[in-house]
Each structure stands twice: as structure tokens, then as C-alpha cells.
Amino acid sequence: MGLALMLLIWLITLVSTYFFVAKTWWLPHGASAATNWIDGQFTLTFIIVGIVFLAAQLGLGYIVWRYRETPSSPPVKYSHGNTRLEIIWTTLTTILFIGLNLMGSSVWASQRYPFDPDPSAVQVEVTGMQFAWYFRYPGADGKYGKTSFKLMDPSAGGEAAVGLDTSDPASKDDVVTGTMYIPVNREVDLSLRSVDVIHDFFVPQLRFKQDAVPGLNIHMHFKPTEIGEYEIACAELCGLGHYKMHGVVHVVSQEDFDKWLAAREAEKQ
């Protein structure tokens, strides 16, 4: 019985570890400036946790087999524990866990501070609603026009869906679209909001995730570093259409971005 249990625990442990180490399924290819930091911290945590995982599970399997009761077993060692050992492993775990945590903190801060956005950043407002994403660009004046809940008409799509108040001068050059275009290698200053329930703007390849919460306007920034198309998946349960609330971020060159934005402005006039 001890042998069977040891073999099962070892088998589970080694098979599980194999698929992690072989990276059969792993983080998707990253295409933003945060990738290196996030993936580096992930790998570091993975190595440390992996060693502990292997040691604990293989040790458990071994102990179970080694100390099974047999007719020839020597008498058990009567012991209530060992304070020195307890202190050693408590200290080690504390240093390990807290250390890992402090290392990760600077990366977290880099995505969120400073709150004042980089003035050269591209501004995009993301609005979530059941079950679509809308993207708004403030236009040449750099100011978003007013929106109003009373004017919202999701069935009309576009500007009407986010309730853009066309009587506000700042709204004249606002562009509202259903797909997101951003230029490569420039900071994006994102304002996230939602008009109904909580949604979450998750772009795995850009290493970006943030809830869009009704009543809040959440500022975030990130920098895409590779041209490409990246899928958005809503990551906060928002209703029966949650599974199909997806979209695409197009990361394009600065010229292509300018062209695209100019074409949208032209359509609007």
C-alpha cells in the first residue's frame, strides 16, 4: 500500500511538473513593455515554488513508503517536535515569500504610477457594456466630449451607444469605434469605464488586465512593443453573453495609426 501510494504521488508530481517545464501550455507570447518584467517574475516564482513542490511531494511519497509499519520496524521515535527546526523553516519561508513579494512590487508600481499620464501618450477611453467594447479617441483637441446616460442607445452603436453629447464642442472631433487601434512603441493612456455591470479588459498578449467598474473612471497605461492583432477577452462575469464579449486590439505603426484615425475623423464629418 505504501509503495502504491508513493508511486501514485510521484507520478502525479512528475507528470504535472513535466507540462510546466516543457511549457506545453505557457504564458502567450508577450507584446508589451511589461512582458519582460512580468514573465521574469513569473519564471522566478515558478522556479522557487517548483522546487518546494517537488521536494514536498516527492518527500511525502518517500516518507509514506519508508515509514510504513512492518513486523521488523524499529520502535517509533517518541518525539514532540523540534523547536530549532521549527524556527529554521519558519524563518526560511518568511524570507522566501516576503522577498519574492518585494521583488514583484516594483513591476506592479511601474504600470500604475505616476497617476499623471505621460502627455505624449495616446489617449483611449474604453467603455464596456453588455456585451461589447467601445473605444473613444478624443481627437485633435485632446479632450473627451461629455457623455450622458440619458443619451445612451446601444442599439444604434458607435457614438450613441456610449451616449456622446453632440452639443458639447469637445465632442465634435471624438471618434468612437468598435475596434481598438494603437500605435506601436508609444505609451497608451487608457481610461476604463463601464455603463452597466463590471467588465474586465483583458489582453493576455499585452500583459494587461483591469476591471471596468460602473461609477469609476480607471486610468492605466501600457506600451505595446510589437505590431500585431491581439484578442481582448472579458475577464469579469458580466452576464449571459460574457463568453462572447471579445474584441481585437490592432497594434500598428505610427503612420498607419494616423491614417486610420484621419479616416475615422473624415467619416464622422
Place this chain on the structure above:
Amino acid sequence: MATPATVHSHAPQGFIRKYIFSLDHKVIGIQYFFLALTAVFVGMFLSLLMRIHLVAPTAVLPLVGEIKPENYLALLTMHGTIMVFFVLTTAPQGGFGNYVLPIQIGAPDMAFPVLNMLSFWTTFVGFIVIIAAFFVSGGAPLHGWTGYPPMSAVQSAGPGEGLGADLWITSIAIFCIASLMGALNFITTTLDLRAKGMTLMRMPLTVWSWFITAILGLLAFGVLLSAGILLLMDRNMGTSFFVPTSSFSGQMSWHKGGSPLLWQHLFWFFGHPEVYIAILPGMGVASQVLSTFSRKPIFGYKAMVYAMLSIGFFGFMVWGHHMFMSGMSPYSAFAFSILTMCIGVPSAIKTFNWLGTMWNGHIRFHTPMLYAIGFVSLFVSGGLSGPFLAQPVLDIQLHDTYFVVGHFHLIMGVAAIFGIFAATHYWFPKMFGRMMNETMGKIHFFITLAGTYAIFMPMHYLGMAGQTRRYSQFTEVAYQTKLLPLQMFMTYAAVITIAAQFLFLINLFWSMFKGPKASDNPWESTTLEWTTTTPPPHDNFGGKTPVVNHGPYEYGVPGAAKDYIMQTDPPDNKAH
């Protein structure tokens, strides 16, 4: 110290007073156990439907029909709620805690027997109310077991958010009241009704775990109850605690000025301690069983007690780690993250000590021991994904993906359930007077251990690859569709594992009537429940009051007559 013994010296004779509205903690414990058993099979059936739907979204199932996206979300909401409240909170604490705690401390009953009966029947009503949510117009709610507003607060947020959601909240509120009554009873009983010589540091670790769980429950369920009442008011009475100005499909709701994050803070202030409410009793049972079947004292008894106390203490300071992506102040993420890492330390201590207990022991592979060893393995696997999720920067990638689902299922789901399995096999002889079948138990153990790993380990891979949770199907997002083969594997594993659970059910009921008669102390254990007859008399010790002379885990004492010294053995036995 008041004892309710005088009230209870005679067992009630009528069927209703004896088995239905009983004041006997043993009967109430068994009632809780069967309620949880019913709930776990309901919850498991729901998960089976979910697993099938995920890999075959358009399939028309016999009896059930086609599962639509809204049905899937209703299934996951009800699966989570039923499992967390009516299984993981009900079985270990209400069931085994009720049955065993008073006997293990040498008391004739709980401190407040009537309150105890009320707790059970209130829980029962809560269960009926939540099941009713399936059958009302619109069906069960879609908002997940976490019930985040505005979705849970506005009727037009989706089907099921009408009467179904009201019933869901009402059921949880009822459950909170029941748990508060139970918690008071457990705390008072542990503090006031211990037998002579049963000092705090001689209490079995199971008693410590139920006691600490009760304290957590007393502090946590009150907050959830208040939050639930506020949510009901937001839905039906014109308040706006949790909902700001918002518009649903172009229709403005009448709410204004509320904060969805307020709910999340209140919910997780309860929700995180709830994780420990589910797992602490499992830790207690694992300690008790590992020591008994290794024939060795528990390694570091005091460290185990302090570890559980600090897990309980830190458990109330980490709720914000559920909210790293929620839009709460990013400054607070630092604090919550460091405190969360701190909670890993006592958890690691416990693991070391379990391994230390088996080291140099004489391991006897009876079924309870197998489940306790499985518990340790699952606790390690489920716990070690914690340091990933506790770091906000990694949570960016992993939050609300299958990685989280794998993490909490391994640790608070399956590990806690293995604690319940260990407890069932360990105390069954005492509770029902017969032994369970060892062969069936062992087969069930091996299939369940391999099966649960096969279901939940791949979830970590899926989560890393970005598979979002709570999606009713993976047909719409291209990168997620590629992950379907792994989902298929998990569904097969789930079908096999679920089928194996009937082995446990058969073993349970067959043994209850046909199992070989159990002796008073079949496992050669040391704690007080094994000093009394099997099953124990109405007042637990047949009119006698036990006197405790030893610590709870005196196995393998050199020079002693047997390889174990019971807690009530005379003090001249070489031990302390």
C-alpha cells in the same frame, strides 16, 4: 461552569424528539452530515452538467435538454454557492464538529442544545430556499457565488436576476444566521464545558480547529449577513449602496451614487476567512489522523496551535488580494499582497509538521490515513499556487482565469473534501457502531486522488495560457478555442471521478447496516471519544465525567504498557 447534564440525563423517547427535532449534539451532527451529503451530490451533478456543456455546448442532454449560456451561468452560481456554504461549511463544522467536539472535551452536550437544534433547522431552511431558486420564473441567478453588483442588484442585468436572485440572497442570509448561532455555541462549549484536566494545551488539534473556525465564523458571517441585507434593499427597496448611475440596454436604472467595490470589500471580508472556515477543520482532522496512524505524537503540537491561530488572524487581513484588478487603490495592493504572503508561513509550518509526524513513524494504511495523506498532498499543491496569485503583478495575467479555479478547487475544495473523507472513515465506527469497508474505501481513494489531480492540475496550464473562467463556451475567442482538447481531457477525468463517488455512497450506506460491528476504540486512538462506548450513550459518558491526565497524542511512549496512552489513563503512566 454550568453543565446542561441535568436536562439530559434521560434520552427522549418519541421518534420526533429523538431523530427530527433532537437536542442531542450527536443526532444534530449526523443531521448536518446528511444535509451536506445531499448538497454535495447536488453540487457535483451541477458540475457534471457544466463540464459536459463546456466541451459540447450544443448537445441536447437527456432529461436536461440543451444548456444555454444563461443556464450554464446559473449552474456555476449554484454549484459554487451550494458547495461553499452547504458542503464545505456545513459538513466539517456542523457535522463532525457537532458530533465530536463535545465528546473530545468530555462534555455531555453542547452548551446550548436548543440553539444547536435551531442552527441545524435554520441551515436546512436555507438549503430549501436556495434549491427553490431553480424552480422560479427566470430560474437561478447568473452572478456567480461572489454575487458582484451591479449584476446581482439589478433585475434587468440578465435572466435569473429576478426572484431567483432574491431567493439566492435570502438563502445566504438565512445560512449566516444559522452559522452565527452555531459559532456562539462552539465557542461557549469549548471555553466552558471542558472536563477536569482538559487544559487548552491538552485539547486535540481537531478541537482547536473547530474552535478557531467558530471564532472566524462569528466575525465573518455577521458581515456577510449585513451585506446581503443591503443588497436585498438595493434590489427591492430603492436604496443604492452598491449601484451607481447606470444604464442597461439603454434603460437607466433608478440607482445612483452607490459603489460596486463596497460589496466586494464586504463580501471578501467574509469570503477570505470563509476559505479557512472550510479548510481549518480539515487541518485538524489531518493532524489527528496522521498522528494516530503513524503511532507517533504530532510533531510540534504548540507550533500547530499557533499556526492555526495566526492563519485565523491573518485570514482577516488579506481580503483585498481578491481585488487587485478591481480598481481599488493600487497602494493597498502592496499591503494586501505582503500580508497574503505572511499567511503562507503558518501554512508551510503545518506541512513541515505533518511530514515530521510521519517521519520515523509506523504508518498504518487504514482508509482514514490514506485520505489524510491525500489531504497533505492536495494542500501542498493547492497552496503553492498561492504565491503566484498573491503577487499583484502576476495576478494581472492570472486573475479570473482557470489558474484561480484550479488553485481554490485543489485547496479549499478537494483538500477540504479529503478532510471530510478522512473524518468520515475515522469517526464512522463511533457514529454508526460499524466499520466501513476498507477495500471499497481504498479503491475510492486511489481513483479520487488521481481523478481530482487530472481535473484540476490542467486548469493551471489553461490559466497561464489565458483561458478566462465563467465562459459558457470557448467558441468565440480564437486563442481559447485552441485549448479545447485539454478541456476535453478534464471532462473525461470529471466523469470518471464523479462516477467513483458512488462507491463512497454505497460503502457508507452498506456499512451503516451491514458493516462488521466496531469496538469502542478500533483505531487504538487516544482522545476521549474512544474512551466511551460505541456508539456513545445519550450523555456521552454514561453518567460519568471523564478526568483528563494526558496530552492528546501520546503514541509510542517509551516504557508504557501499550503503544498509546489514552487521555484518561491514570497519571502514573509515563507521559505528560
